[in-house]
Amino acid sequence: MAMTKDIGIDLGTASVLVYVKGKGIVLNEPSVVALDKNTGKLLEAGAQAQAMLGRTPGNIVAIRPLREGVISDYDMTERMLREFIRKVSGFSLFKPRVIICVPSGITEVEERAVIDAGIQAGARKVFLIEEPVAAAIGAGIDITQPDGHMVVDIGGGTADIAVISLSGVVESASIKIAGDQLNEAVVKYMRRKHNLLVGERTAEDMKKRIGCVFPKEEDESMDVKGRCLLTGLPRVVSVSSSEMMTAFEEPVDRIMETIHSVLERTPPELVADISTNGIVMTGGGSLVSGFDKLITSRTGIHTMIAEDAQSCVALGTGKSLDSLNHMQDGTMNLSRRRQMN
Incomplete structure (x- = not known):
């Protein structure tokens, strides 16, 4: 009997992508669950549940358990995760190790909730990785170099903007506008x-x-x-x-202001790197027509949309599975930041 494969999960507000080591992205479903109010039974998770949004009879409710990048309904998130993990790993005796992606502005309480939901859903151990770091890895940036890169990840619930160098986040901001x-x-x-x-x-x-x-x-x-x-x-x-x-004017202006403020706080050496390397956009929200042109025109820095922008975070989460063994108990880059704050 083979050991269970490690799993990477991009737990997004709009969709959940699951990456299985050695196989790539095996599941991409909307983060929606449908349940029967009378019995509390989970009827559907993912695409079938999404089709029910806004058009369910009284006893069935379709819920989006994540709001603005964080868990708003713990019980439902856990059940949705369990359903998705079961889908990809089948029934095996061994529990998988799971790495889950979280927004960079997440609080410790929210972090704990994600870890607990993962464990309850059947993970042996849960590791966390910050969204912009995962997005950068997924976009093919070598983040281990002492070279500054800026990632603008616009998902369903949050926009994460970060400057990354030497595998860590140097400056970042996460706003609930996406x-x-x-x-x-x-x-x-x-x-x-x-x-x-x-x-x-x-x-x-x-x-x-x-x-x-x-x-x-x-x-x-x-x-x-x-x-x-x-x-x-x-x-x-x-x-x-x-x-x-x-x-779109108002939300887009807020995203632009945030990009601006992250650039203002970034050390000059790294700003120089960013103007050479350009800004990379990832996430489904970056696919709205003209977003790259808008950022280029307002910052004067060449901006490009990563290939396969929607799956970048999941791919990066998946690629970081290779370094799971080096992760010091549970968190990549998060622990370092905790000590700084």
Whole structure:
């Protein structure tokens, strides 16, 4: 009987990616669980549960157990993790060692919750790695060198901005403004501007299809269905990509300010490195059209989107499985920072 493979988990607000050593990413599912309220039984986890969001009968609820990058519903997170770990490792006698990715601004209490949820879900031992570090490794940056790199990781619930050198985070900031907040901004805009009520899924679809944060060469538009707030009846409105830019303005400005403030706090030698190496963007949120152009134009530093941006964090978490044996009891880079604070 083979020993259980080590597992890397990118536990995101929007999706969970699981990496199995030797196999790569084997699971990529939305972080949603559906349960029967009457019995408390978990019905579905992942994609099937996501299809139920916003359209369930009374006894079934679809929950997103992670909010803004941290666990908001401990019990559900644990059950979702257990379901996903079972999916990838099957039923084996040995429990896997698991490394889980966390936002860089996480508190010790939140950290503990992630470790406990992992252990409860069937891990033998849980290690943590900071999201921007994992993202950098996944984007193919050699973080062991004394050379400064800046990573802007925009996920579903948090945007993590970090300057990395010598395998550690030199300066970082984590804000709870990312993909979800962009969707919320679209919902608010549609309400304010068009008196139209649209759901989260529709907003997400608009973001992917016509969303942009930097002027497009040609304005695109799409028809959006929703409920008219004046009549209460369904209505279709045509929305353009330049309108989306207006809708995104506030959250995007907050992300830009954070990038700026991290750069301001970074030692000059490393800023020089970053202007040579450029800024690397990872995470699903970085795929909104024009994000790289916007950062380039506002900072004057060449910005590129990592290949396979959505899986960068999971890939990096997976690659760091190789150094599990060197990790001093449980945390990579986190313990060093704890002593500094």
